[in-house]
Every structure is written in C-alpha cells, then in structure tokens.
Amino acid sequence: MFRIVLLCCLFFLSVALAGQGVDALPVLTPRTTSFSEEDYGAGSQNWDVAQSPDGVLYVANSGGVLRYDGLNWRVLTLPGRPTVRAVAWCGDRLYVGGYGEFGYFPRSGVGLGDYVSLSARLPAREQGEEIWNIEVLAGGTVVFQSFSRLYWLRAGEEAPTVEEPGAIMLGHASGDTLLLPVTGRGVVSYLPDGAATLLPGSDPGGRAIVGLAGPAAAPLLATQDRIYRYRAGRLEPWSAEADARLSGQQINRLRIMGNGEVAVGTIAGGVYCFDAGGRLLYQLSFGAGLANNTVLALYEDRSGNLWAGLDRGLDLVVRSEPLRFYRSGGRPIGAAYAAKVYNGTFYVGTNQGLYYYSPASARFELVAGTAGQVWELRETPAGLLCGHNDGTFLVSGDRARRISERSGGWQTIPVPGDSSRLLQANYAGLSTLDIMGGAEARLEGLLSPLRYLAPTGRQNEILALHGSRGAYRVELSDDWRGIRRVDTLREPDLIRPLLARFGDTLLVQTDEGVYHYRDGALIALTHFRGVALAAGHYLLPGRAGTAEWFVVGPDRLTAYRHGTRLGAVPVRLHRDFPYLTALGPGEYLLCLEDGFAVYRPGDHAAPAHYPLQLTLAGDATDRIDYRNNDVRLAYALPVLDRGIRYRYRLRGFSDGWSEWSTRGEREFTNLEEGDYRFEVEADWYGATAQLAFTVLPPWYRTAWAYLAYALLGAGLLHLLYREHRKRLQRQARQLEAVRQRQLQRQRILARNEKLESENRRKSQELANTTLTLAKKNEMLLDLKEELARTGGNRTGQPAHKLLHLIDRNLNTEEDWAIFESHFNEVHEEFLKRLRATHPELTSGDLRLAAYLRMDLSSKEIAPLLHISVRGVENKRYRLRKKLELENNDNLNQYLQDF
Numbered sequence: 001m002f003r004i005v006l007l008c009c010l011f012f013l014s015v016a017l018a019g020q021g022v023d024a025l026p027v028l029t030p031r032t033t034s035f036s037e038e039d040y041g042a043g044s045q046n047w048d049v050a051q052s053p054d055g056v057l058y059v060a061n062s063g064g065v066l067r068y069d070g071l072n073w074r075v076l077t078l079p080g081r082p083t084v085r086a087v088a089w090c091g092d093r094l095y096v097g098g099y100g101e102f103g104y105f106p107r108s109g110v111g112l113g114d115y116v117s118l119s120a121r122l123p124a125r126e127q128g129e130e131i132w133n134i135e136v137l138a139g140g141t142v143v144f145q146s147f148s149r150l151y152w153l154r155a156g157e158e159a160p161t162v163e164e165p166g167a168i169m170l171g172h173a174s175g176d177t178l179l180l181p182v183t184g185r186g187v188v189s190y191l192p193d194g195a196a197t198l199l200p201g202s203d204p205g206g207r208a209i210v211g212l213a214g215p216a217a218a219p220l221l222a223t224q225d226r227i228y229r230y231r232a233g234r235l236e237p238w239s240a241e242a243d244a245r246l247s248g249q250q251i252n253r254l255r256i257m258g259n260g261e262v263a264v265g266t267i268a269g270g271v272y273c274f275d276a277g278g279r280l281l282y283q284l285s286f287g288a289g290l291a292n293n294t295v296l297a298l299y300e301d302r303s304g305n306l307w308a309g310l311d312r313g314l315d316l317v318v319r320s321e322p323l324r325f326y327r328s329g330g331r332p333i334g335a336a337y338a339a340k341v342y343n344g345t346f347y348v349g350t351n352q353g354l355y356y357y358s359p360a361s362a363r364f365e366l367v368a369g370t371a372g373q374v375w376e377l378r379e380t381p382a383g384l385l386c387g388h389n390d391g392t393f394l395v396s397g398d399r400a401r402r403i404s405e406r407s408g409g410w411q412t413i414p415v416p417g418d419s420s421r422l423l424q425a426n427y428a429g430l431s432t433l434d435i436m437g438g439a440e441a442r443l444e445g446l447l448s449p450l451r452y453l454a455p456t457g458r459q460n461e462i463l464a465l466h467g468s469r470g471a472y473r474v475e476l477s478d479d480w481r482g483i484r485r486v487d488t489l490r491e492p493d494l495i496r497p498l499l500a501r502f503g504d505t506l507l508v509q510t511d512e513g514v515y516h517y518r519d520g521a522l523i524a525l526t527h528f529r530g531v532a533l534a535a536g537h538y539l540l541p542g543r544a545g546t547a548e549w550f551v552v553g554p555d556r557l558t559a560y561r562h563g564t565r566l567g568a569v570p571v572r573l574h575r576d577f578p579y580l581t582a583l584g585p586g587e588y589l590l591c592l593e594d595g596f597a598v599y600r601p602g603d604h605a606a607p608a609h610y611p612l613q614l615t616l617a618g619d620a621t622d623r624i625d626y627r628n629n630d631v632r633l634a635y636a637l638p639v640l641d642r643g644i645r646y647r648y649r650l651r652g653f654s655d656g657w658s659e660w661s662t663r664g665e666r667e668f669t670n671l672e673e674g675d676y677r678f679e680v681e682a683d684w685y686g687a688t689a690q691l692a693f694t695v696l697p698p699w700y701r702t703a704w705a706y707l708a709y710a711l712l713g714a715g716l717l718h719l720l721y722r723e724h725r726k727r728l729q730r731q732a733r734q735l736e737a738v739r740q741r742q743l744q745r746q747r748i749l750a751r752n753e754k755l756e757s758e759n760r761r762k763s764q765e766l767a768n769t770t771l772t773l774a775k776k777n778e779m780l781l782d783l784k785e786e787l788a789r790t791g792g793n794r795t796g797q798p799a800h801k802l803l804h805l806i807d808r809n810l811n812t813e814e815d816w817a818i819f820e821s822h823f824n825e826v827h828e829e830f831l832k833r834l835r836a837t838h839p840e841l842t843s844g845d846l847r848l849a850a851y852l853r854m855d856l857s858s859k860e861i862a863p864l865l866h867i868s869v870r871g872v873e874n875k876r877y878r879l880r881k882k883l884e885l886e887n888n889d890n891l892n893q894y895l896q897d898f
Contacts, residue, residue: 150163167183284308322569410425446486674694674695
C-alpha cells in the first residue's frame with residue numbers, strides 16, 4: 001500500500017513539474033519563406049516593399065518593380081530601366097522612384113496601367129536625382145525623397161514641387177507629419193503645407209540617424225548601433241538589451257509593428273525582433289530563417305507579416321499565424337516523433353535519438369545511450385519512459401536506463417489496477433513492462449508487429465493495429481499477462497492504420513477513410529462533429545477537457561473546438577506517424593520532419609480577406625473572336641504567407657469541379673461559340689470569383705448573318721413561292737392543255753368514230769350500190785341475151801325497143817358517175833392521187849382500179865364493165881403493166897396500200 005501511495009505522489013509531482021516546464025523550451029521563431037532571384041526573375045537587391053488594398057505585394061528591386069499576387073511574380077520596368085529604390089501605395093496608384101526617375105502606375109482593373117512619369121514634369125535642372133524613399137501622409141500627400149531634395153506631390157496636384165532641406169536621411173511619415181532626419185541638426189517635423197519645425201534635443205551627438213519609427217510625439221530613433229526614444233524634448237536610451245544585441249550589427253532599418261513589437265534590420269546580423277519594452281523575442285539570420293544577413297527594407301503587410309528586403313533575395317516572416325518553429329541551425333536534431341516536458345526539462349525524441357534542451361548552452365544535447373529512432377515518451381511514476389528502436393528506457397535528467405531489450409517500443413498503455421505495469425506494442429507483438437522492477441515479458445499468441453493499442457471499453461479487451469496492415473481485437477487474461485483470443489478485423493482492408501481516441505470514441509484511420517470502431521466492427525464516417533471528412537486526412541485529439549481537436553491534411557493542420565473551426569496553419573506532420581502533444585494551456589507541440597513547432601490555436605486572428613483575382617490572360621476581352629478561341633484564365637488569391645489550392649469549372653463547357661491544385665491558370669482550347677462562365681474557388685476561407693465571357697461566332701454565324709440568312713431565306717422562299725405558283729400555273733395550263741387535248745382527242749375519236757361509222761355506212765352504201773349496179777347490169781345482160789336468143793330471128797318493133805331500153809340502162813357512164821361519187825366519199829383523193837401518180841391510166845383503168853380498191857372479184861367487176869370475166873383479167877394484166885408491178889407483186893394489195 002505504501003508503495004502505491006509513493007508511486008502516486010511521484011506521479012503527480014512529475015505532472016506538476018511538467019506543467020511548469022514550458023519555459024524550458026528553446027527560443028522559437030516564426031515560419032519564414034525565402035524568395036530568390038530565380039523565383040521572381042529579377043535583380044538580387046530588394047530596396048522597399050508596398051502592398052495594395054487588394055493584397056498584392058510590390059517590391060522595389062534593382063531590376064524593376066516586382067508584383068506578387070501570392071502565386072505569380074511579374075516584373076514592371078520604368079523608362080530607361082533604372083534600379084527602383086522605393087515604392088508606396090496611395091489611393092489607386094503605386095508610386096515608384098529610382099535613379100533619375102519617379103512617377104506612378106495607376107490601377108487598371110485587377111492590375112496596373114501604363115507608367116506615368118512625374119519627374120518628366122520638372123525643370124531639367126531638377127531631374128537626375130535618385131529617389132531612395134517615398135512617404136505617404138494621412139491627407140494623401142506623397143513625398144519623394146533623395147539624400148538632398150524633397151519632391152512634394154500634394155493631394156489634388158499633378159506636378160511635384162521641390163524643396164532642398166540639406167543633407168538628409170530617410171524620413172518617416174506619422175499621420176500628417178513627416179519626420180525627416182537632417183544631418184547635423186536632428187529631426188525636422190514637416191506638415192503638408194511645408195511648415196517645418198526642428199525637434200529640440202533630437203540630434204544624437206552628430207551620428208547619422210538611419211531609422212525612425214512610431215508616433216510623431218514620441219518616435220523611436222536609431223543610429224547604426226543604438227536605438228533611442230525621443231520624448232519630452234530629449235533622447236532616452238530605449239533598451240539596454242537591445243543596445244547589447246545590436247552593437248556592431250549596423251542598424252539599417254527600424255519598424256514598429258502593429259502589435260507594438262519592434263523589428264530592426266541590420267547589415268551584419270539579419271532581423272532582430274523585440275517586444276515593446278526592448279526584450280529580444282528572436283533573431284533571424286543567415287542559416288536561421290533568413291537567406292541573407294544584410295537587410296535593405298522592412299515592411300509589415302496587412303496580415304501582420306514582416307517582409308525583409310535583402311541584399312540577395314526577399315524573405316517573408318510569417319508573424320500572423322500562432323505558430324513558432326525551432327530552428328536547429330548548425331546542430332540538427334532530425335525528424336521529431338515525440339516530445340515531453342518532464343521535471344522542468346524539455347525532451348524531444350527524433351529519428352536520431354532522445355535530446356534534451358540545455359538552457360545553459362542554449363542547445364539540445366543527446367541523452368547518452370539513446371542514439372537511434374525514438375517512438376514514444378511517456379511519464380510514469382518511475383521516470384520518463386522512452387520507447388526506442390533498440391528497446392525501452394527510463395530517463396532521468398541526462399541519463400537513460402534500459403529496462404527492456406525488446407526492439408521497437410511503439411506505444412504503451414497502463415495495465416488496469418497496477419500502476420507499475422504497462423502493456424507495450426512493439427515489433428514482436430505485445431509485452432508487459434514492470435517499470436519499477438525493470439522486467440519485461442512477452443505475451444504469446446500474437447506475433448505481428450503492433451503500433452497502436454487502445455482499450456475498447458469491454459473488460460480485458462484491447463484494439464491493436466498492425467504496423468503496416470490490419471487490426472486485431474485482442475482479449476487478454478484477467479491479469480493481462482496472457483492472450484485468450486485474437487480476432488482479425490478483415491474489413492475494411494486497413495493499410496498503414498492510425499488510432500485516435502476521442503473520449504469513449506475510437507477512430508481507426510487510413511488514407512482511404514476514417515472508421516468508428518464499435519462492437520467489433522469498423523463503421524465508415526463521412527462527418528465528425530459536423531465537419532466533412534476528406535480522404536487522406538487524419539483526426540487527432542487535443543488536450544483533454546478542452547474539446548479541441550485537429551484535422552491533419554497533406555499540407556496543413558486545421559484546429560477545431562467542438563464543430564467550430566479555429567484556424568489552419570500550413571504545416572506538415574509525418575504522414576505515417578502524425579503526432580502532437582499538449583504543452584501549456586492552449587499550446588501544442590507539433591512534431592515535424594525537421595524539428596518541431598509550437599502552435600496556439602486559440603490565438604488565430606481573423607484573416608485578411610482579399611478578393612480572389614481572376615482575369616482573362618493577355619489582352620483578351622470578355623468577347624473573344626472565334627479565330628482566337630484558345631482562352632487562358634489566370635487567378636490568384638493574394639494570401640502571401642501560405643500556399644493556396646484552387647479548383648475551377650467552366651459553365652457552358654462542364655459543370656463538374658476540377659481537382660484541387662496549386663496552379664493559378666487554366667487554358668481552354670478550341671472553344672465553341674457561346675456564353676461561358678468560369679468559376680474558381682480557393683481553399684482559404686472559401687474565396688470565390690467568377691468571370692463571364694463569350695466566344696463570338698464566325699461572321700457567318702453571327703446575328704447579322706442569321707438575319708441576312710433569314711432575309712435571304714425569306715427572299716428565296718418568296719422566289720420559290722412565286723416559282724411554285726408559276727409551276728402550278730404551268731401545270732394548270734399543261735393540265736388544261738392535256739384536258740383540251742383529251743377533249744380534242746375525244747372529239748376526234750368521236751368524229752373519227754362518226755366518220756368511220758359514216759365511212760362504213762358509205763362503204764356499205766357503195767358496196768350495196770356497186771352490187772346493185774352489178775346485179776342490175778348482170779340482170780340486164782342476162783335479159784338482153786335472152787331476148788337476143790329468143791327473139792333474134794324475129795323482127796318487130798317491140799323487141800328492138802326493148803333492146804334499146806336495155807342498152808340505155810347498161811350505160812356505163814351513168815353507172816360510173818354514180819359509183820365514182822360514192823367511191824370518192826369513201827376513198828377520198830384515191831383516184832386523184834392514182835391519176836397524179838400514174839397519168840397514163842385511162843378512165844377504164846381508173847374504174848378497174850377503183851373496183852379492185854373495193855376488193856371486188858373479177859366476176860363482180862365484169863358486169864360493171866359490161867365485159868366478160870376474161871376481159872376483166874386482161875384489163876387487170878394491162879393495169880399491172882401500167883402500174884409497173886413486178887410479177888410477184890399483188891395488184892390488189894398495192895391498190896389497198898396506195
């Protein structure tokens with residue numbers, strides 16, 4: 001019992017001492033970022049810095065004016081390309097000055113317009129001075145300063161006036177007052193109207209005043225090696241510590257920051273930062289934050305960050321974030337994996353060993369015997385436990401005692417009911433450690449390397465995560481000295497899992513997602529405490545009882561209290577072993593790939609909100625010609641102290657967002673004509689911007705072209721309509737003509753039918769007449785023959801008369817006339833054509849031809865001609881001869897065809 005009480009007392013004492021040990025930390029400095037000549041593409045020396053209201057930074061460089069929007073650098077040059085020594089922003093102008101030239105760039109959209117020279121408006125004798133400083137007074141008056149002249153550009157004026165106060169150093173504007181150091185006299189106070197007053201007692205014994213800062217009533221004044229406070233008509237030493245630190249460093253710049261801290265830029269020692277009382281906070285120099293020790297300019301931007309223009313390069317000191325870093329300088333301690341303040345000593349475990357910080361030497365010292373990878377630091381009643389690649393140690397002061405040879409002490413948890421024993425996850429599985437007796441025993445039954453352990457809430461049950469892949473649900477014996485059962489969690493497939501406990505909630509995390517372990521199962525989470533979770537992000541708990549927790553991303557750490565976002569810092573923890581630990585109240589130590597940092601999430605200030613700048617690159621307008629339809633858009637958020645990622649989409653082309661990227665431009669090629677809207681979003685306080693533009697169609701697809709097409713189409717339709725009407729009319733005429741032809745044909749057919757009928761009738765009448773004549777003649781001939789036969793031997797008047805009467809009725813001429821008239825009605829023009837064709841034919845021949853045309857036989861023709869049948873044949877023969885027919889020609893057929 002006494003042993004347990006003693007252990008508890010020792011434990012609480014160590015905790016109390018640890019809570020008081022935050023002051024044991026080494027000096028920490030803000031994060032710094034260096035920009036070299038290769039980064040910004042201009043000269044090495046940077047003489048002055050200014051910032052526009054929209055957050056864009058402008059730097060006076062030996063190669064021109066540098067413009068930095070947080071993503072891209074651009075160099076602006078002055079006529080003659082002089083070295084630019086000074087820049088200042090006032091209103092909507094960037095004023096610049098250099099050798100023999102000063103003027104301004106006016107604002108134009110989100111950028112700057114063409115340079116306007118003010119020095120060119122001066123008389124020739126006043127030109128040629130080198131401008132080293134530009135100060136802006138509260139009323140808008142701008143003062144350009146060389147080392148012998150002042151050029152006043154008063155508000156509302158466009159031409160400067162010149163004043164020669166003598167040999168002067170760089171002035172300082174405070175409100176509407178210009179404090180100007182005059183060599184050999186002290187400080188002269190100027191008002192915008194030109195009234196000048198010498199501040200009595202402001203001359204530091206003939207030494208040159210190299211810097212002024214602060215209010216006009218009580219400014220700080222710096223010479224090359226000391227800083228004074230001017231007050232009540234005399235100079236007072238400002239800080240003995242500052243004088244000691246700055247002695248021999250050659251002060252070159254002096255600036256009072258917005259929070260009262262004083263920044264001092266030197267020629268030999270870099271940047272010193274003091275609090276308002278003159279106590280040194282930190283120093284930044286070459287190898288310890290700065291790229292160069294020679295400081296030519298100091299400027300505090302609108303976010304509270306400090307810019308240092310150097311003799312070689314430009315450095316940003318990020319003071320706006322509650323994050324401070326340990327800079328190892330010439331003694332690197334490696335990548336940090338664990339840290340602890342124990343008994344007033346600060347320990348940090350790295351991949352090189354266990355170090356403790358010695359305030360006496362102001363450096364980290366290696367704890368003897370602990371070289372190698374450190375995985376865990378844990379306070380115990382027996383001392384500080386160090387889980388190591390080579391075993392497990394108990395640390396006291398600068399000494400370490402090995403209590404276990406088992407390699408890879410990743411994590412330990414206390415055994416319930418026994419404060420002297422710990423359960424350890426190591427390369428070989430599970431072991432128990434007796435921290436008081438220094439004994440170690442391995443638990444058989446699980447041989448896999450284990451990295452994380454946590455009680456699940458069930459009696460004697462723990463969740464153990466494999467060092468590379470997988471997880472186990474382990475049931476231990478009642479005394480935690482043996483393993484009863486091991487269940488492997490097979491789903492999901494856990495690759496390099498991490499374990500985090502939030503009160504009673506156990507979270508298992510991988511690059512693929514976050515899972516809540518409950519009742520032996522892993523349940524995927526999409527939100528935690530109302531915050532959406534992204535793949536590749538890990539959750540870490542903060543100090544117990546504060547409801548603070550953190551999201552570890554690939555390039556930043558975001559702090560939350562409950563579901564409220566406190567802020568984010570651009571810092572990278574170990575991807576495979578993210579670790580942070582609570583120090584003092586509201587303060588956390590972050591283990592990094594190179595050293596460590598201290599983070600105070602509650603000190604986040606409201607970020608400066610700048611508009612996200614979005615432009616069509618080049619000289620493009622929002623109406624783009626179809627022939628130049630390759631569109632490049634540039635965008636940047638002027639947050640200068642951290643990397644910003646962007647995503648975008650082009651409405652009218654695709655409605656889906658792109659992946660997050662640090663690129664600040666996007667090009668679209670061969671866009672079809674139409675209206676587009678480009679939208680871009682930054683991952684810093686949700687800044688967004690959008691820009692609408694139109695790709696114009698080619699001339700043959702413009703509105704005017706379509707109007708012309710419409711008019712042309714209408715005209716064409718009209719012509720087609722007219723042509724259609726004409727065609728309909730032609731068709732109507734054609735149909736009418738066809739109808740008339742059909743009617744005519746019908747009439748002709750009817751007439752022909754009538755004629756044919758008539759012809760048939762006449763032919764029938766002709767045939768009947770002919771047959772009648774033939775019968776009559778045949779009868780008369782028969783009668784005549786009979787009379788001649790019976791009464792030929794008789795004489796008498798009656799017989800003679802009768803014969804005469806018969807001969808008269810056999811008059812062929814009369815018969816022929818009758819026949820011819822009927823024949824011509826039926827066979828019109830036959831006889832005429834035959835007579836015309838064969839003029840040698842006699843009337844008898846024509847008569848015979850007519851009878852043959854009627855297809856009469858010789859027997860039928862004979863009575864008509866009053867000749868015998870043989871006579872008819874003879875006539876036929878003679879007719880063939882006259883018609884010049886061949887022997888094989890058919891006379892009847894010839895006459896029929898004729």
